[in-house]
Amino acid sequence: MVYECIVIGAGIQGSFTAYHLAKNNKNTLLLEQFVLPHSRGSSHGQTRIIRKAYEEDFYTHMMEESYELWAQLEKEAGLKLYRRTGLLLMGPENGKDFQLIKSSVQRNKVPTVVLERQEFSQHIPNVNLTSGDAAIVETTAGVLYADRALRAAQMVFQSHGGVIKDGEKVINIEPGDLITVTTDSGTYQAKNLVITAGPWAKTLLSHTGLQLPLQVLRINVCYWKEKVPGSYSISNRFPCFIQMKPKEAEHDIYGLPSNEYPGLMKVCYHMGSETEPDERDRQTDRRDVDALSSYITRCFPGLVPVPAVVESCMYTVTPDNNFVLDRHPTYSNIVIGAGFSGHGFKFAPVVGKVLCDLSMGQNPSYELSPFSIHRFQGNAN
Ligand SMILES: Cc1cc2nc3c(=O)[nH]c(=O)nc-3n(C[C@H](O)[C@H](O)[C@H](O)COP(=O)(O)OP(=O)(O)OC[C@H]3O[C@@H](n4cnc5c(N)ncnc54)[C@H](O)[C@@H]3O)c2cc1C
Numbered sequence: 001m002v003y004e005c006i007v008i009g010a011g012i013q014g015s016f017t018a019y020h021l022a023k024n025n026k027n028t029l030l031l032e033q034f035v036l037p038h039s040r041g042s043s044h045g046q047t048r049i050i051r052k053a054y055e056e057d058f059y060t061h062m063m064e065e066s067y068e069l070w071a072q073l074e075k076e077a078g079l080k081l082y083r084r085t086g087l088l089l090m091g092p093e094n095g096k097d098f099q100l101i102k103s104s105v106q107r108n109k110v111p112t113v114v115l116e117r118q119e120f121s122q123h124i125p126n127v128n129l130t131s132g133d134a135a136i137v138e139t140t141a142g143v144l145y146a147d148r149a150l151r152a153a154q155m156v157f158q159s160h161g162g163v164i165k166d167g168e169k170v171i172n173i174e175p176g177d178l179i180t181v182t183t184d185s186g187t188y189q190a191k192n193l194v195i196t197a198g199p200w201a202k203t204l205l206s207h208t209g210l211q212l213p214l215q216v217l218r219i220n221v222c223y224w225k226e227k228v229p230g231s232y233s234i235s236n237r238f239p240c241f242i243q244m245k246p247k248e249a250e251h252d253i254y255g256l257p258s259n260e261y262p263g264l265m266k267v268c269y270h271m272g273s274e275t276e277p278d279e280r281d282r283q284t285d286r287r288d289v290d291a292l293s294s295y296i297t298r299c300f301p302g303l304v305p306v307p308a309v310v311e312s313c314m315y316t317v318t319p320d321n322n323f324v325l326d327r328h329p330t331y332s333n334i335v336i337g338a339g340f341s342g343h344g345f346k347f348a349p350v351v352g353k354v355l356c357d358l359s360m361g362q363n364p365s366y367e368l369s370p371f372s373i374h375r376f377q378g379n380a381n
């Protein structure tokens with residue numbers, strides 16, 4: 001049988017791409033190398049942050065539709081996937097990052113509240129605001145139940161006739177008007193192909209003669225024990241947070257209210273160490289954990305500053321931290337979604353729609369130049 005489209009990779013991006021293709025009555029096969037569900041890629045884990053607060057207007061605009069599409073999936077799947085908690089943004093008041101994001105949320109009328117220092121503690125208990133930092137709360141931000149969302153997108157895909165073959169690793173791609181995809185247990189043909197392979201994108205794209213500047217990072221996903229159970233919990237209305245320019249490190253620190261593991265709060269460093277996707281846990285670089293412990297000691301006194309649980313995940317980052325959403329420069333029936341740089345989960349419903357449109361030869365409703373392969377001129381071949 002010839003499929004209309006094959007999607008490689010059943011992470012959140014590939015699952016939503018397949019979801020939109022099937023809902024457009026396209027005969028679609030979703031291929032996944034590991035048996036589902038798995039925790040080897042970038043989309044596993046119970047929670048992710050959803051927010052509109054971005055320095056770049058185009059991300060904020062995409063999130064307007066993304067919230068609507070998340071709500072639509074909740075209805076289709078009959079599941080709660082989003083929990084509003086608010087997002088506390090803290091950073092040096094006169095710093096470029098904080099000023100850019102503050103002007104962006106004001107320009108785009110994102111619902112936010114400015115917290116003056118003298119009122120901070122009554123709104124955000126058990127957190128020390130760094131001297132010289134300012135704070136705003138994006139009130140519609142919250143938590144996405146990631147594992148549940150992934151399953152929901154795959155379930156709705158299948159309910160519209162989509163086929164998932166997991167435990168099948170794609171080992172070769174032969175481009176052409178009919179694309180031949182070979183896995184370790186079969187061969188399939190399709191008129192169109194979407195590659196959403198996360199940390200393995202570089203490997204897969206090499207089968208099509210394309211090299212992109214993608215770097216894979218291993219991320220330590222750390223959970224910290226609350227000294228008083230519940231003090232940073234979702235039920236206690238504690239928000240997600242992003243700490244820009246912490247004193248202890250050069251990249252952001254962020255956290256989500258305790259939820260998936262009662263009494264443990266997820267606080268992570270928004271950077272990791274370079275790795276190979278198939279050997280993610282080979283090295284145990286923990287310098288980021290030490291920086292997190294120092295920050296928690298200083299700013300989150302209600303947490304024990306030694307991680308209770310450390311899990312791992314991976315980012316696939318591009319030089320500018322913007323995604324790759326584009327057609328292959330040589331084969332127009334091959335579409336690529338990659339390089340989500342540690343912040344792509346919340347966009348997946350819209351990313352999937354864009355990749356579906358591109359695959360169906362339609363023009364997406366978003367200006368895609370920030371996500372173009374051609375921006376890597378000289379760095380892509
Ligand atoms: C610790 C952590 C925290 C994060 N926090 C947030 C957050 O708060 N908010 C947010 O919006 N985003 C967040 N992100 C980012 C977000 O999770 C990712 O951007 C997103 O999950 C990327 O999805 P993906 O589908 O591209 O990749 P993946 O989930 O890695 O999916 C790719 C899939 O392709 C499969 N595959 C690869 N090669 C092959 C092959 N040859 N054959 C068959 N299958 C193959 C893989 O097995 C995998 O299942 C976070 C990421 C991490 C790691």
Ligand SMILES: O=C(O)[C@@H]1CCCC=N1
Pocket residue numbers: 049050051242252254270342343344
């Ligand atoms: O994407 C997000 O919102 C989170 C928080 C910032 C760093 C990574 N993921």
